[in-house]
Amino acid sequence: MKKIISVLIASALLSACTVVPESNRASTARSTAPASSGAVATRLPAPVAAHPQDRQCLAQLTDTGAQFVPVADAYLGEGCSTVGTVQLSALRSDATRLSLSNMGPVQCGVGAAFAAWARYGVDRAAQQILGSPLQRIETMGSYACRNVAGSSRRSAHATAGAIDIAAFVLEDGRRISVLQHWHGGSAAEKEFLRTVQRSACRRFATVLGPEYNAAHRDHFHLEGVMGDSSFCR
Numbered sequence: 001m002k003k004i005i006s007v008l009i010a011s012a013l014l015s016a017c018t019v020v021p022e023s024n025r026a027s028t029a030r031s032t033a034p035a036s037s038g039a040v041a042t043r044l045p046a047p048v049a050a051h052p053q054d055r056q057c058l059a060q061l062t063d064t065g066a067q068f069v070p071v072a073d074a075y076l077g078e079g080c081s082t083v084g085t086v087q088l089s090a091l092r093s094d095a096t097r098l099s100l101s102n103m104g105p106v107q108c109g110v111g112a113a114f115a116a117w118a119r120y121g122v123d124r125a126a127q128q129i130l131g132s133p134l135q136r137i138e139t140m141g142s143y144a145c146r147n148v149a150g151s152s153r154r155s156a157h158a159t160a161g162a163i164d165i166a167a168f169v170l171e172d173g174r175r176i177s178v179l180q181h182w183h184g185g186s187a188a189e190k191e192f193l194r195t196v197q198r199s200a201c202r203r204f205a206t207v208l209g210p211e212y213n214a215a216h217r218d219h220f221h222l223e224g225v226m227g228d229s230s231f232c233r
Contacts, residue, residue, distance in 0.1 A: 054084060057108040064115035065092030071105045079154045080145035084108055091115045091137075093123040099136040105160045106142040109225045113203045114163055117222075121199030122168060129192045132170040138177075140164035140219050149215045156206075162223035168196075179218035182210045196220075201232035208233055 061068060067090040073083045085105035091098040091114075098118055106114070123134040143160040147153055156162040167177035181189040197220055200207045205224030208216045212233040 054108065057084075057112055058086075061086065061108060061112045061115060064112065064119070066090065066111070066115045067097075068111065076145060078145065080158045082143055082160045085143070085160045086111050088114070091118045093119050093134060095133065096135075098123065098134055100139060101136065102139045102141050103163075104141050104143040106163060107159070107161050110142075110161055110163065110204070110222070113225050114222065117196075117200055117203050121203070122196045125192055125195045125199065126168065126170055129188055129195060130170060130174070130176070132172040132174065134168060135171045136169040137165060138167040138169065138175075140166050156223045162206075162221060165220040165222060166218060168192075177218075178210060178220060182217075197232075201230055202226065204230065206231045 058070070066088055068086045068088045071082055071085045071087050073081075073085075075081045075083070082105040084107055086108050087105055088100060088103050088111055090100060118134070118137060122137070126132060126134045142157065142163045144155070144157040146155055146157060148155045157164075165178070167175055167179075169175050176185065176189055176192060178193060182193055183190075185193070197207060197209050200220060200222055203226050204222045205226055206221070207223070207230070208221040209219075210217045
């Protein structure tokens with residue numbers, strides 16, 4: 001009897017944490033598994049959100065209307081891993097679906113903060129400042145087994161704890177990029193980028209942009225989940 005109950009609970013949790021059709025799950029999991037840099041990956045079975053906080057995060061992400069699948073935990077060696085991560089394929093605005101580009105696995109909590117920021121911080125700012133809803137967010141990726149630029153310290157990307165944002169595409173076809181429009185855009189475009197960065201600072205633990213250093217001249221780095229304090233530059 002205990003075995004039957006455990007199976008039923010696992011099945012319910014998996015169905016609750018994704019809105020991606022069943023037929024797409026296997027192929028998505030295969031295509032989004034992160035590559036190691038020569039290290040041997042230790043992959044655990046597909047996650048069933050054993051801890052209450054994990055179940056809560058997956059439920060929160062589902063409530064945002066995001067499309068995603070859980071990614072099997074992987075310890076890739078050399079300080080790199082994808083534990084407690086999801087693969088996002090789309091987000092929701094107030095009225096429509098928001099597409100994404102170049103996303104890899106991302107920690108569930110960061111993904112949930114990203115989904116909320118996209119809807120309330122980016123899409124609404126696009127409508128209010130630029131007069132058009134958001135259609136797509138272009139990223140430069142999430143997971144990457146690498147160090148912080150110019151250091152020997154592992155980046156938050158090495159544990160899928162950060163997302164780099166390059167540009168925003170509006171429904172009217174305009175593409176607002178950090179590289180081109182932070183300094184060189186119109187007054188409205190520059191206001192939009194600064195507004196969405198300030199909004200990100202209220203949701204993520206670390207937010208870095210063009211004012212931080214040259215390495216971030218072309219993107220926003222969104223890292224961790226907002227706690228008692230944040231670093232915003």
